[in-house]
Amino acid sequence: MVRLAVRAEILTIGDELCRGEIIDTNRSWLAARLWDLGITTRWMTSCNDDEQDIAEAMSRAVARADLVICSGGLGPTEDDLTVDVASRLAGVDPVVDDPARQRWEARFQGLIQMNELQLRQLRVPRGARVHGNPAGAAPCFEIELSGVPLICLPGFPREIHGIYEGALGARLAELRAARGDDEQIARRIFRVFGRGESQISQACRGLIDEAASPLARASSAGPSPPRVSIHYQVKFPEVLVKLVVRDRDAGVAAARLDALHAGMRERLAPFLYAVGDENLIDRTVRRLIESKRTVATAESCTGGMIGELITAMPGSSASYRGGAIVYSNAEKVRQLGVAQDTLDRHGAVSEETAIEMARGARERFGVDLAVSVSGIAGPDGGTPEKPVGTVWIALAASPEMIGARATAHAGILGTRKLAWPGARDQIRILSSWWSLAMIDAALDLAGGEDPTRANWVLGGGK
């Protein structure tokens, strides 16, 4: 049986793109959504706000793709030519979309007098299917050129996301089905932190072969078994392992995915921290808030990055009390009570100093958990014994939270040494993520969850 896989082209338009002034995040965002829907993006093209070039790009796209998505050039100015070019290619006039005009008028209720330019951005090609734009003025529209759907979106990411959530996502799934691609896709994202892509892909080797049903393989007369694939995506500092199952029957695809799930978990333990869309930072902060645990940070080489990551989430003030950024040794003593003797004997980048920083922060901030980081982010400051990339992290916990485990080590739940010879920003990001990973592990222990990953992350306690 031949699958009529839908192949798409994404077209992004704008002088500012072609001058390299802005990084085009729209096309990758759209390509990821298409991929999620089982639509393959075959081409991505960008051109300037030039009538002839836009026309060439659109004509070329409908000639080689089954579906074309275009972003940009829907604004109010004379540089915005998408509606004009699409109308001309379709052989129709541009007309003002009445619902869009009514929404605009209702919104501003006479506060702003609508002028020519504002009307301009409410236009669509006559007869186009309009998908609306919950977050902006310019309507999203769809026309057919040479039998291929061309869908035009504005250039603002926020508006594109709103249009996609509103109607476009469902419409794309519909277009895919109409093309005869009735293959159903079940997928799951396994999120890994703490090991690199090569080790992870090594661990997953053979999973698919083992899992393929011998019965289905033996019976050549029966339906072909679901197709399974694994994709690895490095999203520094984490790695995403995407398991994808395709079958005409959604139930069969989902069942196979479920059957593979346990094997994947087993192979990825203890590096797997979650399954789904939520990353380690968001997960940890969400769990901190939900569990009503309080937290503080004691940062040296990360310089405030851990605090910044935690407080990026709305509502984090319910858990996060604050932090001490102790970039100098004197501040480690003053703010956190690290002993000068410890600094003299072991240095600022040492397990001993990290432990005293975490303990000092936990006591002074009066919190359940305090994490500390001290390291050498480079490019200077390394020595043969402590090269650039040497980082110590320690996690202190209140006796109430962890009980016997913490009190056995004078309040320190775990320490970890990193030795990662990367660039300064990567060392800082990696250190911050490890700090959050240790807090996440502490929440596992406190919540009575399977301690396999927690024990590995926390280095067995100290």
Add this chain to the structure above:
Amino acid sequence: MVRLAVRAEILTIGDELCRGEIIDTNRSWLAARLWDLGITTRWMTSCNDDEQDIAEAMSRAVARADLVICSGGLGPTEDDLTVDVASRLAGVDPVVDDPARQRWEARFQGLIQMNELQLRQLRVPRGARVHGNPAGAAPCFEIELSGVPLICLPGFPREIHGIYEGALGARLAELRAARGDDEQIARRIFRVFGRGESQISQACRGLIDEAASPLARASSAGPSPPRVSIHYQVKFPEVLVKLVVRDRDAGVAAARLDALHAGMRERLAPFLYAVGDENLIDRTVRRLIESKRTVATAESCTGGMIGELITAMPGSSASYRGGAIVYSNAEKVRQLGVAQDTLDRHGAVSEETAIEMARGARERFGVDLAVSVSGIAGPDGGTPEKPVGTVWIALAASPEMIGARATAHAGILGTRKLAWPGARDQIRILSSWWSLAMIDAALDLAGGEDPTRANWVLGGGK
């Protein structure tokens, strides 16, 4: 006279691009470099690691552009097909580049046995011009297809930057001149922080017309005057104003640029903070280090972002002592000595609290300058009197640094209120940049520079 402007196409290759897994920063980086060289990027195309699609993309590109730059697909695996496709289109064999092989062997000195795959990534089309790759294995090469230069680069940004600095930048300028485009370009970037694009473009209106030489305009027999253009680029939270002058004579272009410079400065004052490539954060931290001033931070709603921005620069430990992240009111009292009475009477988000935070940080950290931020980043927590986006910033300075100005206001050099109803991350970024802008202003005052901008940024002192 007809200008033979060079029009380029940028081609980026990779399945991970078309699945939307990574954001393609290479093409914008390359487009910006081309734009700097006076080369217009007309098309940017991306495709999968598919032999036929790569061949189609390359053929199409050389048919419609004068110069093609391709990135990706030069690695060691069988998915990496750029060399094979380019060779086939040129009608030659792929061969291992001997200098690249020698560099590889010298680097690893027998430590790593070279295998088939490693040799694979050292290949180039036979007869290609090789530009080398200071930061990696795969050589950058250039061939002609249908008389159009096709330059192939690896996909790693670090390697692309190294190749560009090493030889490619000069080669592109050479190719442009060889095409007959001898127009010289003089340009300058005026960096603005504190006002939006619309106000800035309003301020610049008329600059070019006023500056055009009446003599050159009157004399139709003489050479045409240099062409001047202004481009605005919003790079949140700053705005870049790019002044570009083109002429066949480099001296004429440079002279016209210089003539326009003073007018531009005047129009952009006091929002202009610098001319050149260095942004406000890097500029401020560099000047802190150079002037041997010490600094500390007291952060509430920014949660560590200011510390993180300062410490992103290597060597910042010479100036930055540390910071207090005071996310709770109790921590504002404990770490910075803010009076409970001040919090009770004025609230955490108030000029009074920000002043006590800055003063407390300056004294406790024992530094020349301390900046404080307290605000409502949202999305919750706003009130009618203090809506989301309300932020107070205060800057405290040592008497030694600023003398009479600071002592007149009990150590406070300036305060500023922001009221910017944006998204949480934007409010935090904007607040952090304003904090650095105030430190930058303090360095202007301490250094005896023109105080116009400093006075505006610092709000006239408090």
